[in-house]
Amino acid sequence: MEKADSCGGTKLPDLISDLVSVFFPLRCVHCGRPGAWLCPECASSLAPVGKVSCGRCGRPASKAGQQTARHNCPECRGRDIHFKSARAAFAYEGPARSLVHRLKYSGHRRLADFMAELACNQAGLTRPVKAVTLAYVPLHRSKLVSRGYNQAGLFARALSRRLDLPLQDLLCKQHLTQPQNQLGYDRRRQNPEGSVALRRDAGKRLGRGRAGRILLIDDVYTTGSTVSECARVLSEGLGTDVDVWTFARTVKNRL
Ligand SMILES: [Zn+2]
Numbered sequence: 001m002e003k004a005d006s007c008g009g010t011k012l013p014d015l016i017s018d019l020v021s022v023f024f025p026l027r028c029v030h031c032g033r034p035g036a037w038l039c040p041e042c043a044s045s046l047a048p049v050g051k052v053s054c055g056r057c058g059r060p061a062s063k064a065g066q067q068t069a070r071h072n073c074p075e076c077r078g079r080d081i082h083f084k085s086a087r088a089a090f091a092y093e094g095p096a097r098s099l100v101h102r103l104k105y106s107g108h109r110r111l112a113d114f115m116a117e118l119a120c121n122q123a124g125l126t127r128p129v130k131a132v133t134l135a136y137v138p139l140h141r142s143k144l145v146s147r148g149y150n151q152a153g154l155f156a157r158a159l160s161r162r163l164d165l166p167l168q169d170l171l172c173k174q175h176l177t178q179p180q181n182q183l184g185y186d187r188r189r190q191n192p193e194g195s196v197a198l199r200r201d202a203g204k205r206l207g208r209g210r211a212g213r214i215l216l217i218d219d220v221y222t223t224g225s226t227v228s229e230c231a232r233v234l235s236e237g238l239g240t241d242v243d244v245w246t247f248a249r250t251v252k253n254r255l
């Protein structure tokens with residue numbers, strides 16, 4: 001199973017987070033109303049991705065439910081994508097965006113459990129039937145030290161508990177890349193190349209003969225470049241197929 005510090009998810013910060021929540025009751029991460037991580041109004045305005053039009057990148061279907069042939073998907077056609085499929089629970093907007101930002105920047109580790117619960121309640125993010133091992137997008141060591149945790153790792157850990165699936169720390173970030181949100185769309189697609197490596201003991205961690213598929217977890221899917229690079233490293237190094245799950249996904253032109 002995961003090492004305690006692999007995603008910064010050690011028990012002590014969780015305990016501190018619990019104590020803080022006793023003295024500072026929860027507030028809605030989107031509108032600030034007291035009482036819960038999301039107030040009922042904001043929870044009801046979450047936008048599930050629902051049906052997808054592209055089986056590869058998980059581009060949401062149009063409102064008419066129209067399907068897109070893989071070779072004709074405007075988001076992934078012609079792109080060298082290394083995962084088999086990508087799915088997300090919510091459109092990256094409104095309260096879903098607030099949840100992702102709060103988990104990433106505010107130190108509220110327990111939010112990952114709430115987000116895993118929301119994600120698992122969505123159709124399309126149900127427990128996989130095949131044997132899978134969860135892995136997550138790594139954070140550079142310096143970022144892990146300054147932030148104290150890897151938000152993708154915390155989300156993966158919460159999903160692992162909820163779905164009763166094993167979680168392994170298989171990847172490491174070799175060098176710092178410019179944050180994706182500071183790059184234009186074209187640069188984002190190129191940014192992660194060569195930035196991720198397999199941990200030296202990844203094969204051992206996964207265990208011989210029980211690899212099945214790997215379900216790679218991240219908080220947000222934007223261009224898919226980061227998860228594709230991770231999937232390339234995992235599939236080339238371990239010989240397994242990789243699917244991707246994210247809490248949210250950018251949604252463009254859902255006509
Ligand atoms: Zn609210």
Ligand SMILES: [Zn+2]
Binds near residue numbers: 058074076077
């Ligand atoms: Zn696509």
